[in-house]
Amino acid sequence: AQTVTQxxxxxxxxxxxxVTLSCTYDTSESDYYLFWYKQPPSRQMILVIRQEAYKQQxxxxxxxxxxxxxxxxxxxxxxxxxxxxxxAMYFCAYRQTEFSGGYQKVTFGIGTKLQxxx
Amino acid sequence: DxxxxxxxxxxxxxxxxxxxxxCDPISEHxxxxxxxxxxxxxxxxxxxxxxxxxxxxxxLLSDRFSAERPKGSFSTLEIQRxxxxxxxxxxxASSFTNPGQGKEQYFGPGTRLTVT
Numbered sequence: 668a669q670t671v672t673q674x675x676x677x678x679x680x681x682x683x684x685x686v687t688l689s690c691t692y693d694t695s696e697s698d699y700y701l702f703w704y705k706q707p708p709s710r711q712m713i714l715v716i717r718q719e720a721y722k723q724q725x726x727x728x729x730x731x732x733x734x735x736x737x738x739x740x741x742x743x744x745x746x747x748x749x750x751x752x753x754x755a756m757y758f759c760a761y762r763q764t765e766f767s768g769g770y771q772k773v774t775f776g777i778g779t780k781l782q783x784x785x
Numbered sequence: 786d787x788x789x790x791x792x793x794x795x796x797x798x799x800x801x802x803x804x805x806x807x808c809d810p811i812s813e814h815x816x817x818x819x820x821x822x823x824x825x826x827x828x829x830x831x832x833x834x835x836x837x838x839x840x841x842x843x844x845l846l847s848d849r850f851s852a853e854r855p856k857g858s859f860s861t862l863e864i865q866r867x868x869x870x871x872x873x874x875x876x877x878a879s880s881f882t883n884p885g886q887g888k889e890q891y892f893g894p895g896t897r898l899t900v901t
Binding site for chain 2: 671702704710711712713714717758760771772773774775776777778
């Protein structure tokens with residue numbers, strides 16, 4: 668079974684600085700999707716960034732980028748120029764592809780709470 | 786596109802009562818998912834529909850839980866004989882099937898259930 672591990676329950680960063688959130692996962696599949704979701708307090712979960720395992724290039728979305736290390740099964744999120752609005756729970760997540768049995772469930776880690784200090 | 790909506794947003798019920806939640810997915814999405822999120826945890830998969838067919842159920846979904854998606858549009862999640870352990874946030878998500886579309890699931894705001 669796939670598992671996702673986030674070993675940092677809480678992180679803090681000064682506004683305008685850079686922070687990296689860690690995530691490791693376990694799977695026997697060679698192709699899959701990895702995601703980082705953001706869940707602000709009392710607000711709904713939104714997708715921050717997506718990585719497809721067959722792509723070697725790390726995904727980037729504006730101030731958000733990932734460091735995808737497939738062999739190490741590591742998928743960290745880097746937030747540059749942190750803003751107050753980045754404060755939230757961040758969940759790392761995994762999903763199999765359509766061709767891996769069609770399973771659609773997303774497996775989430777337990778989350779990292781990010782605090783942004785003004 | 787108004788996003789995924791869920792009703793009610795909050796529900797307080799007494800132990801032993803039945804509750805029903807509703808999810809309206811993004812209109813073009815034919816896949817719909819239910820997750821449960823307890824305090825301090827990430828969401829856990831409960832079940833998923835493709836159109837009106839319920840194709841996968843987690844072992845977390847005991848026989849007190851039932852989900853439906855009539856006509857492949859909105860979905861309901863019913864919990865019978867609620868227990869205090871059912872207190873959680875129930876999240877709904879939806880996604881596309883078509884190749885080339887985004888693979889991500891779009892989440893609703895959730896229904897927070899409190900069983901007293």
